Amino acid sequence: MPRPIKKAVFPVAGLGTRFLPATKAMPKEMLTVVDRPVIQLAVDEARDAGIEHFVFVTGRNKSVIEDHFDKQYELEDTLRARGKSEALAELEKDLPGAGQTSFTRQQEPKGLGHAVWCARDIVGDEPFALLLPDMVMHARPGCLKQMMDVYNQRGGNGIAVEEVPWEHVHRYGVVGAKDWKDNAFTIDGMVEKPPRDKAPSNLIISGRYILQPEIFGEIEKQKPGAGGEIQITDAMIRLMAAQDFWGVKYKGTTYDCGDKVGFLSANVALALERPDIGPDFRAALKKILS
Numbered sequence: 001m002p003r004p005i006k007k008a009v010f011p012v013a014g015l016g017t018r019f020l021p022a023t024k025a026m027p028k029e030m031l032t033v034v035d036r037p038v039i040q041l042a043v044d045e046a047r048d049a050g051i052e053h054f055v056f057v058t059g060r061n062k063s064v065i066e067d068h069f070d071k072q073y074e075l076e077d078t079l080r081a082r083g084k085s086e087a088l089a090e091l092e093k094d095l096p097g098a099g100q101t102s103f104t105r106q107q108e109p110k111g112l113g114h115a116v117w118c119a120r121d122i123v124g125d126e127p128f129a130l131l132l133p134d135m136v137m138h139a140r141p142g143c144l145k146q147m148m149d150v151y152n153q154r155g156g157n158g159i160a161v162e163e164v165p166w167e168h169v170h171r172y173g174v175v176g177a178k179d180w181k182d183n184a185f186t187i188d189g190m191v192e193k194p195p196r197d198k199a200p201s202n203l204i205i206s207g208r209y210i211l212q213p214e215i216f217g218e219i220e221k222q223k224p225g226a227g228g229e230i231q232i233t234d235a236m237i238r239l240m241a242a243q244d245f246w247g248v249k250y251k252g253t254t255y256d257c258g259d260k261v262g263f264l265s266a267n268v269a270l271a272l273e274r275p276d277i278g279p280d281f282r283a284a285l286k287k288i289l290s
């Protein structure tokens, strides 16, 4: 049985430049899909997959994320006094338990690989999950749960992938796939932003990973790559020489909420599904589109 995964890392120190001016003073991870911040959706997904400790790699202007995962006594007292027990229960359900969160700072946004490396002492010598919160992976069961099911069989390192049109592969990290078993496969190559004719497949690296702690040593060896940033893909490519990597073509839909169209699409799709507001929203949307 592979070592259990109890910790998840959430890198939230990026500047969110694609979403300015909204992200000038507010973290992009607090943007909401309907009424839930995207960081809450990622934490929900991790908790449903069995994660017990949530590690946030934050930066300046991000302290509101820490507050979001804390108690708000004044608000709770007011809800209690007004008899709003449903809203109160909802807030309590979302809150991680005492001691289940850790926050560390990246100080400078030097790339995703560097953000992950900043969590090394909190993660320690254990495999861990990595979730990019701006990628909303809408799935039931959740994407990380689907990955955990494969991890429990295979161990090693895992990446959630999704298919994109071939003409878009040059924008992403792409994996080569062999030995498919249902929707899981062995990764036999990984390349960052390949031209279409050099891409091993049209399966791109999405926003969920399961990684062994040796990844930290590989990140450490790295020189800054594209845009002066330390990327995670380069470290994974090196770790692949020593350890197994598998992929899961997860069942669900990804919305890149760091991108305006992705963010708006997530809001529309998830609002339409909601039993409380879906019918009214559908009618409103019809009117807008007519």
Ligand code: UTP
Binding pocket: 011, 012, 013, 014, 015, 016, 017, 018, 019, 029, 057, 106, 108, 109, 110, 111, 112, 114, 115, 132, 133, 134, 258
């Ligand atoms: P992105 O590249 O989507 O985030 O990183 P960004 O850099 O904030 O966005 P743009 O391109 O400027 O609009 C994916 C995740 O990794 C985090 C981000 O906060 C986001 O959740 N990240 C990125 C870090 O924590 N540190 C970094 O140096 C870079």
